[in-house]
Amino acid sequence: MKLFRLLMLCLFFLSAMGQLPSQDILALLEFKKGIKHDPTGYVLSSWNDESIDFDGCPSSWNGVVCNGGNVAAVVLDNLGLSTEADLSVFANLTKLVKLSMSNNSMTGKIPDNIGDFKSLEFLDVSNNLFQVLYQQDLSLDLSRNSFSGSLPVLLTRLNNLIYLNLSSNGFTKRIPRGFDLILGLKVLDLHGNMFDGHLDSEFFLVTNASHVDFSSNMLVSSSPEKLLPGLSESISYLNLSHNQLTGSLISGGELRLFASLNVLDLSYNQLSGDLPGFDFAYELQVLRLRNNRFSGFIPNDLLKGDLYY
Template identity: 35%
Template sequence: MAALLFFVLLAVFGGAAAGDDVSALLEFKKGISDLGKDQVLGSWSPPETTYSGRGGDGCLAAWRGVVCDGGAVVSVALDGLGLAGELKLVTLANMRSLQNLSLAGNAFSGRLPPGIGSLSSLRHLDLSGNRFYGPIPGRLADLSGLVHLNLSYNNFTSGFPTDGIRQLQNLRRIDLRSNSFWGNAGDLLAELRNAEHIDLSDNQFTGSVDLELDSLSSIGNMVKYMNLSHNRLSGGFFRNEMVGAFKNLETLDLSNTGIGGMLPRIDSWFSLAVFKVAGNGLFGMMPETLLHNSMRLVEVDLSQNGFSVTCWSSWTPGLGLSISLPHKLT
């Protein structure tokens, strides 16, 4: 009897949750203007029979871009379908099983609502290559399971919230490039504890990368890709003691950020493949450590700085290494 009651409750509440997901997606659909061949609107229709999660993802199998598991929607992926419309993302706020929301490469617009923080299961959020605008809500920090965040190539215009970002312990990739975000880049870096890929390029971030060592104790062990190029930074490059904190750095791009001063020794970055600091106020002797065989460099750009050098003027880069030097060497 108890077993029968369990299955009855599972069917009732599971079906209710599934029905909520259908209702949420149908409401979400109202904001879509299909510019293609009715790829989405034609398939997203109310179920004719009672919603059932039996059969794995068969619940909404006919709905393009939708995947279910156990009767609940776990993924909505509509990448590159030529879609547009003013989306009300708040309509998805109660989809508690949603793990993947990917709308990249369309022409969607709309705001990122505070209700996004209610998507407690979300691991992958990709809104890149659209026309989303407005501020980023602080409740983004409520997405404790988030692993991948891509808001690049949109029209977001706000300070990027740093309060609570440290709670995103699972965040491995954050891509904010080509928006109009502002704020202190150093403060944000200090909060990204476990990120491996960080791209803040082409924004209006200010501040300095010359941080205290204890601010980078966690991220230094994790980050492999860091691009802060084309921002409005100030101050100097990483200090000598900070260089050693980055254990696995493979790509560093600080081009056209406004930093100045002298470069420290970076020969301890054994994994570094791309090093770009063009268009800044760096000066002093060109770092000959970049020539050491112990480094794995394949691309170096030191152009449009104030470096001076004698021995590099006759040096020819080795096979596979592309290097851009200042136009005038002294």
């Protein structure tokens, strides 16, 4: 009998410990505090500390997916939620893989600790009312992860962004427009993804970025006839290699695209026609054009010996 009572007492304490709010639960409840209107009751009716599983993860909460006692996904799309959202609380969900809350009426700001979301692979907060306000310059490096899907448009609203590296991931579809509007952006590195669609002529014409790397994607030229209509003088490093670019580097006379470049890599594409003289590219130090379909003569200025190929 004493052994039975001791066993029941142990189970009681284990059960009580299982009900203690975990870090994940506290983070979700903190987010819930900002909800002003939940027209379907999807969140407010189920997110409470009385409905927690034995392992401490609220898998019975609507929109919450658990894995091994941790919150792995929060999916709250298309609910009409009106909330003052503090997305920084989700950084406390150390095993969070997916965060999707698109098509609501959420306000607030995109946190500057978005790089601290250690396990996050999918983020979609599109079609909301978020603002991005920072007092300091922002550098964001999420390279060499397993991110996939479309690139979040919210990244084009990071007004204080100066460095963005999303290389070596699995992003697909088109590169969203708007990076040219980030006046302080100096480095944009998107190489090693699966982006497709046309090069954004507007971005290349007006960007203030000095380092642009879109290599190893599936991008095509801005038009079938020519690579780009023009190039911003701010760009000194341009790598568009290993894409599906077509057209000529010359269109209606020499196209003085590359006058300000130090490095130009257009290798492994489908570019064709004659080569420009490059006599106007006074700063050019590295030029890579191999594995294309160029024809005609090699311009004398490419044989001066002061270029690295």
